[in-house]
Amino acid sequence: MSDLPNNHALLLIALAPFIAALFAPWVNRFARPISGWILATVPAAIFLVLTTYIADIAAGGTKNFAIAWVNSNYFPLPINLSFYVDGLSLVFAMLISGIGTFIVTYSGGYLNGHRHQGRFFSFILMFMGSMLGLVLADNIMTLFVFWELTSITSFLLIGFNHNKEASRRAAIQALVITGGGGLLLLFGLLMIFAVSGHSELSTLMRDPNVLRDSPFYLMVLLLVLGGAFTKSAQVPFHFWLPNAMEAPTPVSAYLHSATMVKAGVYLLARMSPVLNETVYWNTILPIFGGITLLTGAIMALRQTDMKQMLAYTTLGSLGMLVMLLGLSEKVAILAALLFLVAHAFYKGALFMVVGAIDHESGTRDLTEVSGLRYKLPFTFIAALLAAISMAGFPISLGYFAKEEIYLLFGPENIWSMLLVLVALLGNGLMMAAGLAIAIKPFFGPKLETPKSPHEAPLSMIWGPLVLGVLGFAAGYYITDVGEVFFGPAATAIYAKLVEPHLKLHFDLLLVTLSVATWVVGGLAFYKLDAIRSFLRRVANVWRWGPDQGFDQFMFGMIRFADWITRVLHHGRLEFYLILVFVCLAGALFAPLVIQNALPEIPAFPNLRFYEWAILAIAALGLGAVIVAKTRLVAIVSLGIQGFAVAMIFLLFGAPDLGFTQLMVETLSVVILALVMTRLHLDQRDARVLEEAVRDGAIAIVCGFGFVALLLAVLSVELDTSLSEFFVETSVPIAHGRNIVNVILVDYRALDTLGEISVVMTAGIAILALIGIRLGGPKRGIGAPKKLAPKPRQPKRTTARSKGARA
């Protein structure tokens, strides 16, 4: 924890959305038409609080909050609920709360009249809180908790239309993939703590080389990348993102373009100071990012569903961001930040535009809508503003992002030159997709749509309009915006002071590359139909992909679980018992063998002849039970061994035990005979020889195990202090001469009470068992009335055994 004073507003920022989520359903019930506007005040207020930090952060300051959460002497990792704000957190938090404001009002219009709208507000506010907590987190466990919360709330939001199978599948897919990545991240974060000893990110940043110098660097890196790549949908974990478009459009706009999928990018940016500038980082990130960029950009052109197109361009943009962060260069980091903010503006706006078209016309298929520009004029303006920024025309923010990326182009570095060409191609193709969405639905002849189109309500249109305008405003004031926002954020990522000095200027090389982008984009847009049909033919040939693989994986897991259940839980009692006794034998022998404590065989015992006789009778009785051919012999044999045990107790100084055993054995034999003669049960062994040999072997090994255990125990000195206490205090304290009796009724009186309760419970259970008749008329033998006296027998036994003790 830091020494700086706590800034309690930070805690409120992370918690306020959760509190609002609690009340959202009620707000929705009582103020249905304006509930979106009311709830939007929460993110708006958070945004305003964050604006008050801008000046401090731009001056290089930070804001902190920390309280101890789970701290224990036995657990080395201090878990604090701690937050801090620097330039990077501020940019993310302002995007989340600012776009969140638009999204909440947009949801009010988009889901107007939906019976679960209140629930939806709850989910999306919870998500907002998780995301804010994630970008503000300082303690690594706080970070992880909020990271997982974004996965869970995302699951709830994707599966919002839970009666659709595709929604359920997409939700589970997103949860499995991001949740699996979360596990990797947890492991990675624990490794970071184990290697560096820092539990707070802010202190970890002040120790920049601790991870890079560690032999575990590669492992930490791969684990962190596992978390980031799954969350930010990098190839080959990309497929959940297009599927997540099953969610209502506000969710797609918010989670799957502007915020949640950027959590992985945030993590990479946050960890850059301690992980970047190594060969691994500079190789893995650009390769995965570049592949994702091209995959997304190309796949986007294959779609006719506008949401799917946007989803794939989002994929491409995420690839771009990862690629840029992977270069570990000042310019690249600045470019990544510009691109990130520009993308959040235009992609959020475009998603909301597509949602508005879908909502008002009833379709979002690119080939089914056309000529809407007079019907939805404001939506059209918003779409156009966003698409221009996406295409990177001056003076939009997208233009500066693109220019900054192309600054990396230089003949001295082949690697970054190659990556810039990849970025150029990706930018061009994504621009074509953006143009298609901004132009195709609005121009051309008017087509018949499922609904008669008209302009979307204010709650749905002000968001994309403001975002579209912001894209240009930020471009117009780029120098100031750069110094206030991008400089501090880039400083946090680069770990050295970055002064952006962004301004509109003319550079022949940059202009050439920009023009090349526009040419690529324009051509792709012009030939869109041809490209699409070509890509579809390719896709028809090559059907199998990770998406199908996911299904196979899930079904494989279910089959595997089914198989395991069938193997372990097969319902054959004898195999359960065999397993139990084999394990018992192992448990008996293993410690003795491992500790080399197998007892030596003691000398031949010196017993008196009648003692030998009793032991022999017991052994005889046991043998007779096994080989008995008739019921009566078996019962009598059981009695013989029982009485022999009673005799042993008598001979070795335990008369109380002897009497009780005698009573109990008598009763056992009597009721056993009663039941067995009534049932005509066959007590002969049904086992074939092999089974008998197998069972016999297990039994003999266990028997020897007990002998060995007993001899090992007997070779150790017995601690008799407890017994001595009882012997010494029996008369003076408890006033009883029979020490065993004193122990039972005085020292362990509660135990004896428990014992009596057990006997009583058994009696009641027996009574109930005999009383119950399943399935109407009784079958089998024996009427309940005739058997009624039997349950009393155990109670009688209690009385007798007590009597024996007295």
Next chain:
Amino acid sequence: MEIALACLIGLFFTVAIYLLLSRSLIRMLLGIAIIGNGVNLLIFTVGRVTREVPPIVPDGEYAPLEPIANPLPQALILTAIVIGFSLFAFLLVLTYRAYQELDADNTDTMRVAEPEDSPRPPLSY
């Protein structure tokens, strides 16, 4: 002297486990009764055995005059015998009722709770 008892206890366990592994309910019941005796003897022997001196304080004395048998295991076993008998009686009636309702005394044929051909889990979302 303990070695003889130890071997006898080993025999008790061997016989009991052999009976428990048979699939016949009534033989398993016999096994339960025997294993109870085996456990009681085990506790008894672990407490060390002496001959013929019950743990009783003579009249007029405050402590026993001569060394006596260890009273602690005896108290434990006394409880165990009674509880073991309750268990035996309960299992006996349970067997009886199972035979009446299911018409079976073999565990292989008692598969109401876990039927042999339980349905496969669904392979879908």
